Amino acid sequence: MAKPEKSRTKPTARPARTSALAKGKKPAPAASRKPAPAKAPAKKAAPRPVAAKPAAAKRPVAKNLAATKAPATKPLAKKSVARPAVPARPAPAPKPATPTARPASPVKKVAPKAAPKVAPKAAPKAAPAAKAPALKVVEKVVEKVVERVVEKVVERVREPSPIPQHPLTYERPAKFEVVNHSRHKLDGLALVTGAPKFTADVDLPGLLHIKVLGSPHAHAKILDIDPSEAIKIPGVVAVYTWKDVPRIARTTAGQGYPEPSPYDTFLLDSKVRFVGDRVAIVAAETPEAAAEACRRIRVNYHVLEPVLDPAQARRPGAPIIHDEPDCRAPLPIFFDPKHNHCAHVDTKVGDVEKGFREADVVRERTYYPHYAQHCPIEPHVCVSYLDENDRLVLRTSTQVPFHARRITAQTLGIPLRKIRVIKPRIGGGFGTKQEVLLEDVCALVTLRTRRPAKWELTRAEEFISARTRHPMIVTIKAGVKKDGTMTALSMKITSNTGAYGSHALTVVSNCGSKVLPLYKIGHIEFVGDTVYTNLPVAGAYRGYGATQAAYAVECMVDELAEAIGMDPITFRQKNHIREGETSPIFKALGEGREGVSMVIKSCGLAQCIEKGMQEIGWAAKRGRGRLAAGPVKRGVGMCCLMQGSSIPEIDMGSVFIKMNEDGSFNMLLGATDLGTGSDTILAQIAAETLGCQHDDMLVYSSDTDFTPFDVGAYASSTTYLSGGAVINAAKQVRAQILAVAASMMNEPVENLVIENRIVYGKGRKNKLTFSQICNFALYEFHQFQIGAIGSHVTHASPPPFSAHFAEVEVDTETGQVKVLKYVAGVDCGTAINPQLADGQTQGGLLNGISFALTEEYHFDDKGRMLNPNFKHYKIFGTADLPEIKTFLVPTYEPTGPYGAKSVSEICINGPMPAIANAIYDAVGVRLTKPPFTAEKVLAALKEAGKRGR
Amino acid sequence: MKLTLTINGKLRSIEIAPNVMLLDVLRAAGYKGVKKGCGEGSCGACAVLIDGRPRNSCLTFAAQCEGSEVLTVEGLGTPENPHPLQDAFVRHGATQCGYCNPGSLIAAKSLLDHTPAPTWEDVKEALDGNLCRCTGYVKRIEAVLDAASLGKK
Ligand code: FES
Numbered sequence A: 001m002a003k004p005e006k007s008r009t010k011p012t013a014r015p016a017r018t019s020a021l022a023k024g025k026k027p028a029p030a031a032s033r034k035p036a037p038a039k040a041p042a043k044k045a046a047p048r049p050v051a052a053k054p055a056a057a058k059r060p061v062a063k064n065l066a067a068t069k070a071p072a073t074k075p076l077a078k079k080s081v082a083r084p085a086v087p088a089r090p091a092p093a094p095k096p097a098t099p100t101a102r103p104a105s106p107v108k109k110v111a112p113k114a115a116p117k118v119a120p121k122a123a124p125k126a127a128p129a130a131k132a133p134a135l136k137v138v139e140k141v142v143e144k145v146v147e148r149v150v151e152k153v154v155e156r157v158r159e160p161s162p163i164p165q166h167p168l169t170y171e172r173p174a175k176f177e178v179v180n181h182s183r184h185k186l187d188g189l190a191l192v193t194g195a196p197k198f199t200a201d202v203d204l205p206g207l208l209h210i211k212v213l214g215s216p217h218a219h220a221k222i223l224d225i226d227p228s229e230a231i232k233i234p235g236v237v238a239v240y241t242w243k244d245v246p247r248i249a250r251t252t253a254g255q256g257y258p259e260p261s262p263y264d265t266f267l268l269d270s271k272v273r274f275v276g277d278r279v280a281i282v283a284a285e286t287p288e289a290a291a292e293a294c295r296r297i298r299v300n301y302h303v304l305e306p307v308l309d310p311a312q313a314r315r316p317g318a319p320i321i322h323d324e325p326d327c328r329a330p331l332p333i334f335f336d337p338k339h340n341h342c343a344h345v346d347t348k349v350g351d352v353e354k355g356f357r358e359a360d361v362v363r364e365r366t367y368y369p370h371y372a373q374h375c376p377i378e379p380h381v382c383v384s385y386l387d388e389n390d391r392l393v394l395r396t397s398t399q400v401p402f403h404a405r406r407i408t409a410q411t412l413g414i415p416l417r418k419i420r421v422i423k424p425r426i427g428g429g430f431g432t433k434q435e436v437l438l439e440d441v442c443a444l445v446t447l448r449t450r451r452p453a454k455w456e457l458t459r460a461e462e463f464i465s466a467r468t469r470h471p472m473i474v475t476i477k478a479g480v481k482k483d484g485t486m487t488a489l490s491m492k493i494t495s496n497t498g499a500y501g502s503h504a505l506t507v508v509s510n511c512g513s514k515v516l517p518l519y520k521i522g523h524i525e526f527v528g529d530t531v532y533t534n535l536p537v538a539g540a541y542r543g544y545g546a547t548q549a550a551y552a553v554e555c556m557v558d559e560l561a562e563a564i565g566m567d568p569i570t571f572r573q574k575n576h577i578r579e580g581e582t583s584p585i586f587k588a589l590g591e592g593r594e595g596v597s598m599v600i601k602s603c604g605l606a607q608c609i610e611k612g613m614q615e616i617g618w619a620a621k622r623g624r625g626r627l628a629a630g631p632v633k634r635g636v637g638m639c640c641l642m643q644g645s646s647i648p649e650i651d652m653g654s655v656f657i658k659m660n661e662d663g664s665f666n667m668l669l670g671a672t673d674l675g676t677g678s679d680t681i682l683a684q685i686a687a688e689t690l691g692c693q694h695d696d697m698l699v700y701s702s703d704t705d706f707t708p709f710d711v712g713a714y715a716s717s718t719t720y721l722s723g724g725a726v727i728n729a730a731k732q733v734r735a736q737i738l739a740v741a742a743s744m745m746n747e748p749v750e751n752l753v754i755e756n757r758i759v760y761g762k763g764r765k766n767k768l769t770f771s772q773i774c775n776f777a778l779y780e781f782h783q784f785q786i787g788a789i790g791s792h793v794t795h796a797s798p799p800p801f802s803a804h805f806a807e808v809e810v811d812t813e814t815g816q817v818k819v820l821k822y823v824a825g826v827d828c829g830t831a832i833n834p835q836l837a838d839g840q841t842q843g844g845l846l847n848g849i850s851f852a853l854t855e856e857y858h859f860d861d862k863g864r865m866l867n868p869n870f871k872h873y874k875i876f877g878t879a880d881l882p883e884i885k886t887f888l889v890p891t892y893e894p895t896g897p898y899g900a901k902s903v904s905e906i907c908i909n910g911p912m913p914a915i916a917n918a919i920y921d922a923v924g925v926r927l928t929k930p931p932f933t934a935e936k937v938l939a940a941l942k943e944a945g946k947r948g949r
Numbered sequence B: 001m002k003l004t005l006t007i008n009g010k011l012r013s014i015e016i017a018p019n020v021m022l023l024d025v026l027r028a029a030g031y032k033g034v035k036k037g038c039g040e041g042s043c044g045a046c047a048v049l050i051d052g053r054p055r056n057s058c059l060t061f062a063a064q065c066e067g068s069e070v071l072t073v074e075g076l077g078t079p080e081n082p083h084p085l086q087d088a089f090v091r092h093g094a095t096q097c098g099y100c101n102p103g104s105l106i107a108a109k110s111l112l113d114h115t116p117a118p119t120w121e122d123v124k125e126a127l128d129g130n131l132c133r134c135t136g137y138v139k140r141i142e143a144v145l146d147a148a149s150l151g152k153k
């Protein structure tokens, strides 16, 4: 086993980024910044060769495979071995500013030839090579670098950005030509005709099938592991155990770097921490041979006591799940694995105790939002191969291609430059594909065997070993005055991250930051603690903490309103945040650091409430349904929601646009369309800016070799963040087009207007098509490529707002809850594509309804999930669909591209509280343990003595 | 063994192992529109028409299909000449990630074959086996009803 870290790829020296980094809420207590050079246990004995093929069998002892460590011993792709020990330490990021320099000004003169060097010769130079023998030195250097970065982080130096910043507000055009119209999805026809656009839709000769043996135990040490029988199975090409792979701590969370999630996960380890955890990797000619090999691997486990109750995880004497010395947090944030305490965040506004004293009524209740899985219909899948230049290609179903490249390089200790990640069409993600779960294994197999390989999760694996929603214990206490003033609110959360701390801190922070600003509350206390358990691993899931916290807060708000005898809508109308207002929470809670303060510049919540009330028939129905005769009662309930749009001053998106002779444009997007339609709406934004149609944009997303960087599809950021980058690039391209046209027409640029791919001169006497202009620029005079790259970092995260209404029927004899009608109004600013925005809303809320009513993980007492399939984990189908009515409330968010905010996440948060509140209206019981299945509702009714009639 | 069947109107003869599923045979034969979402008969992504009836190809042994006529989404229409259902799916925004579409389109086609003028409830019933996690189904049902109404004209 190697000492951790020595080969971590380390993009250093990015001043803007480092400066933006954490001021941890709590300094890490002796935090494991510096990995204790793990004294490798049991690593001298040569593990047996594991490959079946003669060639591979000759492979010498599996020493640590980190290319840095043992170049001679481990043929992890010859090329990489020969590489310098320090994996690519990129020089400072190439200035994306190059094309910005292109002036739009020279009217008579076509822009100088040299200027538009659009694609900077990007490949960052590697740091001077250090050869393997000089390893010690390298380690020192890397450690120094790490320290320097961390120091900077701590100092939180704010340096001015070296790149030109473009305007942070966007004017509303007099009229939208392309934006705000429901254009058809660019990839729509291809998708509905079954074009082979998904990850697994390629045929590769010699493809190996990967299967990973999952742990049968929730918590165990692997005392011995013997793959010798497995290798003998015909068709089995390789078996890898923890002894054969590099040991480099990292996180699977695809987040900004360094990540606010702990480095507690290994490619393979000698310890397993949940049922389904990786034990060994098999690659074989057929899936059947791989499966059979998994059954033949002999593993001797020392079973440890598991931690299955998050409430007990931190108790003294609890078994320690991460007792390995080399786990650590890459940022100076709280991390205390010795007590299964993965993350902590807290903040205070004012003095809650004082607030409670000022209140006329104080209520307290604990809510238990539950485990759930994203259930993308396409499970995780990754295909890997070596291209003709011997570089590793990962074609993978990911939301985060650039993070996937970085984390794969990090995990295997290979240079980042060796990897190309291609994101084809994705069959849904919802957050679970914001994790790098397959790429490292595929990379390992392909680099070692030099053959293409595929790993596709089964549906059961998707449930058990992909990612889940963090289940939480949310205790909320709130005080209110008789007039409806909210004096104080305290929310204390225990979040269960399962066996690994993916998104451990940020999800729990979001419980506060995306929920608490919604209401004006005098005094606030927020404490979030994330614990490890030996249960399935949680991660990012649409809603991202806001789902769990909104449930608790919105139920509590109803309870407070009832306590003072006020209609819950009136109560919310009195208290919710409005345009021109702010909340101290924005600043107090960020992602692994302080947040960004912000004034609300657009808020259509009042209209969402108003219109939704009418639609559900609130006035006529509220409080009436429970009076009905017979065992079946009806009720209506509602809730209000907010989310964010992007992670301000952390995440970055960029895009490259170039013009073609026929007046079309290639638009190379780092942003990752995972089925949301972001390719289409970003094309609409570009077309609006350029003066053409959205299908003039030939969109390609995303590919780490060909598209510029983007953090990926998460945090409700693509429209707001990457849309800003698109405007930035498109504006430059537009200026270039006008400059060329001006010179061709011999008119000043100010005279020119663009209308639907045609540039007109003064009085419309002169006109040139885009095609003519591009041909001139490419072939005729002062030739250059019209094109530009645009980047964008956001400086706010304006919340979209939403109001949800549910009408339910509760059978008091059976406990059965049926949603009769569901109404949701959303303010997402300008809907770039109203139909797609509406689709996001409907999809999100149906997932939310399903989550609230039927989706549930069942475990046995050993931590095994009992229902990892669609038969027993029930997600809604069409037959379950209630009447759904959704509408958009247009506002204009000045900081968003053409006034847009986010829309993708917010609506999943509504159903749980809206339905719970409706159930209360119907039968007078408050449900705190979702999903609201018949059994649970019946039990609650019995307890309250309200069963039957 | 040799399997002879008609796929999307073309007679094909394919060498198969006796225990393979139709899903895998179709995909290997190039019909990548047939998707795998669960492999256990509960998501409908792999649906195809076998002799006019919708079947989950992941649960159908290929060997059972000797002499059958199989229709996959590729046989429904092409980007240049899409089936009215395909066209309606795009117009109504019933495709987000699109992974469920091949199966749901096949189920919808089967519905319209037998019930040319379905009600909202008919569509809900007929497409219940084709899970979609993206759209929330409303637009899908609207699309099917729209395609049906166009078909009547
Ligand atoms: S793959 Fe056949 S039903 Fe799911």
Ligand code: FES
Binding pocket: A377, A427, A428, A675, B094, B095, B096, B097, B098, B099, B100, B101, B131, B132, B133, B134, B135
């Ligand atoms: S569109 Fe993604 S699963 Fe239906």
